[in-house]
Amino acid sequence: MSLFDAFRFDGKRVLVVGGASGMGAAAAEVAQAAGADVVVMDFADIALAGASAIHVNLAERASIDAAVDECGGPVHALLACAGVADGTPGIERINFIGHRHLIDTMMAGGMLARGGAIGFISSAAGLGWEANLPLLQELLETPDFDSAVAWVEEHGKADYMSMKQAMCAYVARQAYSFLKQGIRINAICPGPTETPLAIANKETWLTFGADYRDAVGVDASTPLEQAYPLLFLCSDAAAAINGITMVTDAGYISSGVTSSFPDANPIANFLLGRL
Numbered sequence: 113m114s115l116f117d118a119f120r121f122d123g124k125r126v127l128v129v130g131g132a133s134g135m136g137a138a139a140a141e142v143a144q145a146a147g148a149d150v151v152v153m154d155f156a157d158i159a160l161a162g163a164s165a166i167h168v169n170l171a172e173r174a175s176i177d178a179a180v181d182e183c184g185g186p187v188h189a190l191l192a193c194a195g196v197a198d199g200t201p202g203i204e205r206i207n208f209i210g211h212r213h214l215i216d217t218m219m220a221g222g223m224l225a226r227g228g229a230i231g232f233i234s235s236a237a238g239l240g241w242e243a244n245l246p247l248l249q250e251l252l253e254t255p256d257f258d259s260a261v262a263w264v265e266e267h268g269k270a271d272y273m274s275m276k277q278a279m280c281a282y283v284a285r286q287a288y289s290f291l292k293q294g295i296r297i298n299a300i301c302p303g304p305t306e307t308p309l310a311i312a313n314k315e316t317w318l319t320f321g322a323d324y325r326d327a328v329g330v331d332a333s334t335p336l337e338q339a340y341p342l343l344f345l346c347s348d349a350a351a352a353i354n355g356i357t358m359v360t361d362a363g364y365i366s367s368g369v370t371s372s373f374p375d376a377n378p379i380a381n382f383l384l385g386r387l
């Protein structure tokens with residue numbers, strides 16, 4: 113036993129939703145290395161040795177319900193990693209509504225253990241949520257999967273940025289009610305990260321902030337570099353952290369806000385909803 117054990121997951125069950133590839137796969141590996149018993153849910157084939165694999169399609173409520181039943185409890189850390197790019201049918205369900213339904217179902221079923229934590233992968237694209245909070249609250253107040261899907265359709269919000277903003281707003285809004293049940297909820301907002309998804313959309317995703325990275329001498333993140341802070345937020349070492357979206361972008365947005373890297377200022381203000 114050492115003081116550092118608070119960063120570990122020994123004896124804990126960690127569920128990674130969207131853990132077949134990219135950051136989710138890296139998070140599943142880190143969780144295993146930190147002592148966890150890992151369950152991976154994904155639409156794609158899951159290859160991680162030693163992990164339990166459960167098929168799920170986040171775009172379909174019945175598929176989520178079946179996956180939650182198969183998983184059961186207790187879950188000590190739930191990492192909500194799955195996501196798709198603009199242009200993918202069902203983006204509103206895969207990127208937000210399906211995750212919310214899965215979490216709500218697990219909370220209602222008492223499967224998330226007291227002292228546990230939820231960690232989302234949001235995006236710099238979600239940072240402007242506060243400016244849109246009144247509208248996003250309408251979505252967050254929809255009581256279930258189908259009414260949320262209907263709201264998104266009615267308001268024309270089935271896009272990447274809107275759903276990442278909804279995720280960040282959800283994280284902030286649920287901090288109070290979930291902690292009353294002993295569960296923390298946080299998110300990371302990664303900058304460009306070399307994953308299959310980013311490589312498939314490299315003209316927009318991996319060119320973003322490339323001038324800043326050249327200037328400071330860093331590359332786009334690796335999936336592992338995003339997995340570490342995500343696991344930290346869900347560890348006991350982060351017991352005091354709840355309801356935040358932590359920007360994990362090597363300092364791009366901060367350098368833009370302060371104009372210490374002036375070229376990032378307009379985009380930072382845009383993403384933060386300050387224009």
Ligand SMILES: NC(=O)c1ccc[n+]([C@@H]2O[C@H](COP(=O)([O-])OP(=O)(O)OC[C@H]3O[C@@H](n4cnc5c(N)ncnc54)[C@H](O)[C@@H]3O)[C@@H](O)[C@H]2O)c1
Nearest residue numbers: 130133134135155156169170194195235304305307309310
């Ligand atoms: N890569 C980046 O630059 C970047 C930056 C910011 C945020 N993000 C976010 O990070 C998260 C992880 O993405 P990634 O870059 O690691 O990509 P990835 O494609 O490697 O991982 C996404 C995972 O989601 C799964 N998935 C897709 N549709 C699904 C569905 N219908 N049901 C269940 N699972 C499904 C995929 O099979 C895959 O395993 C996403 O939410 C993405 O929006 C990525």
